[in-house]
Amino acid sequence: MEFIADEMLGKLARWLRILGVxxxxxxxMGNFDDLALKAAEERNCVILTRDENLFKRAVKRNIRVEFVxxxxxxxxxEISAKYGxxxxxxxxxxRCPTCNTPLRRVRPEEAxxxxPDAVVRSGKQILVCNKCNKYYWTGTHYENMLSELEIARSLRGR
Ligand SMILES: [Zn+2]
Incomplete structure (x- = not known):
């Protein structure tokens, strides 16, 4: 399954990528809405948007779309509940929250x-994006993300 999200939904897009979607x-280049509709048709993606106009255009063309x-x-x-x-x-x-490329786990020596040296020594999991050459590890930010996910799970439960 693949989604297309517009710029307004940057945080949601990053979250879904982190979850592997x-x-x-x-x-x-070009008009985002036109390109999104075309790409969604060709690749059978679901469009995520907060743009009413784009939402209506997608519905009219029988393209799967969610107004989030x-x-x-x-x-x-909501999206995680609906799409399992x-x-x-x-x-x-x-996946890389910035560019959508699947991340690769690296051994500490490689990083x-x-x-930071402290991260190498800490035994935390380290991952790299081969496209943007960015490194990620399971530090404080990761811990914060886990608590945000907890909130999402509780919202879904209701
Ligand atoms: Zn990347």
Whole structure:
């Protein structure tokens, strides 16, 4: 399953990628709505939007589309419930929140000089995006994300 999300939904897009779901946000040059509709038809994607006009155009063309709530965690709860997405981070499936490329786990030795020494020594999981060359690890930010996911799970339960 693959989603297309517009720029307004940056945080939701990042969340879905972290959960291992592919979300396209960059459709190249041109009118975003036109490109989104075309790409959704060709690739059979679901469009996520808060733009009423885009929503209506998609419905008219029988393209799967979701009008999502403004709050990203609430949006995540709704979309994950509807599409059966697990609200858990699987480090073997997670994608780069910035560019959507699947991340690769690296051994601590491989990350020397790329992440703080304390992280290398800590035994935390380290991952890299081979496209943007960005390193990620299971630090404080990761812990915060886990509590946000907890909130999303509780919203979904209701
Ligand atoms: Zn990346």
């Amino acid at each position: 592919s979300v396209i946000t960059d459709l190249g 709530p403004e709050d990203p965690i609430r949006a995540l709860a 997405i697990q609200l858990e981070i699987n480090l073997d499936k997670t 020397i000089g790329k992440v």
